[in-house]
Amino acid sequence: MRFSQAKGHQVVSTNDADTIGKVDGFVVDTGTAKVVALHLKKTPGDGDLLSWADLKAFGTDAVTVESASLLAKASDAAKGQDVVGSRILTEDGEELGEVKDVEFDTADGSVTALVTKNGDEVEGIRMIGLGSYALIVKRV
Amino acid sequence: MRAKEVAKRPVVTLHGEDIAQVRDIVYDASGGNVAGFTLAGRGIFAGPLKTGLSWEQVHGMGPDAVIVADEDALHPQADVVSKGAGGGGDVLGSRVLTDTGTDLGKVVDVILQVGTVLDVVGYEIEPHDGKNVFLPLPDTLAVSKENLVVPDAAQEFMTDDLAGFGASVEAFRSRLEGERR
Numbered sequence: 133m134r135f136s137q138a139k140g141h142q143v144v145s146t147n148d149a150d151t152i153g154k155v156d157g158f159v160v161d162t163g164t165a166k167v168v169a170l171h172l173k174k175t176p177g178d179g180d181l182l183s184w185a186d187l188k189a190f191g192t193d194a195v196t197v198e199s200a201s202l203l204a205k206a207s208d209a210a211k212g213q214d215v216v217g218s219r220i221l222t223e224d225g226e227e228l229g230e231v232k233d234v235e236f237d238t239a240d241g242s243v244t245a246l247v248t249k250n251g252d253e254v255e256g257i258r259m260i261g262l263g264s265y266a267l268i269v270k271r272v
Numbered sequence: 273m274r275a276k277e278v279a280k281r282p283v284v285t286l287h288g289e290d291i292a293q294v295r296d297i298v299y300d301a302s303g304g305n306v307a308g309f310t311l312a313g314r315g316i317f318a319g320p321l322k323t324g325l326s327w328e329q330v331h332g333m334g335p336d337a338v339i340v341a342d343e344d345a346l347h348p349q350a351d352v353v354s355k356g357a358g359g360g361g362d363v364l365g366s367r368v369l370t371d372t373g374t375d376l377g378k379v380v381d382v383i384l385q386v387g388t389v390l391d392v393v394g395y396e397i398e399p400h401d402g403k404n405v406f407l408p409l410p411d412t413l414a415v416s417k418e419n420l421v422v423p424d425a426a427q428e429f430m431t432d433d434l435a436g437f438g439a440s441v442e443a444f445r446s447r448l449e450g451e452r453r
Contacts, residue, residue, distance in 0.1 A: 213288070221284060225334025263288025268339065271332075 162259040167241035179203030275382035298356035306390035308352040324352030408444040
């Protein structure tokens, strides 16, 4: 699934069938090339961050969790940089374009590909680090 | 790549942060390689920095950025500048003479090639008439402030095509290597 498709997915608590929010963003760990948390909007309380480990499932139509109590308040540090919109730079100092979308595996959160504005795909496992200036990826 | 294009190139860590930008190139004592760079701040921190970057600390050098492992790659600028002679950077505007006395024009830029070292492989020369040309250089070269003297044979390997210049340098240097034997 792509981030653009997953964004807006309802997040439903399986304990009481309540909708506890909508997927609004993704926190990606570049070291493991995985989505480690989801940002939610329209949550019932202060909490707006959901750890990937706490998900029951990332389904085709909705995300399920056991209860709304798993929502955490996102610190600025936990929010990290948004992969989408980042410029991709290789470790050799060559720009590959800007990330337009991200392809990920809903089973385990693995980032399989970064899709650039030009439509080129860069393998997720090439990611080295993400900062305010760029997403650094390994040379091919 | 042209030396002038290296200036202002961002210095980016493997964590994706831009921590500086290239201000000037420091050439080593022989003038044949780049020893490192002096730096300026980025954005609102623009202005000369007290730190510099030596070539040994560069992780990757490309058309869009200079990549370093992290902030620790930057050292006091004096450490970087002390490795250089300063001579190599002053070649802009110098006249290029062949060892047989032909004036080829004046230097308008320095051409660098990335390898294990950042090698000075040629000069862009503005001739007295006509288009700029690229002149391949021997591995090491004696440089004075006003004049650069290059082997006469270098003329044969001049090209007006920067894309194909790498091959010219290689051909020229292997010719010199052959003559030495």
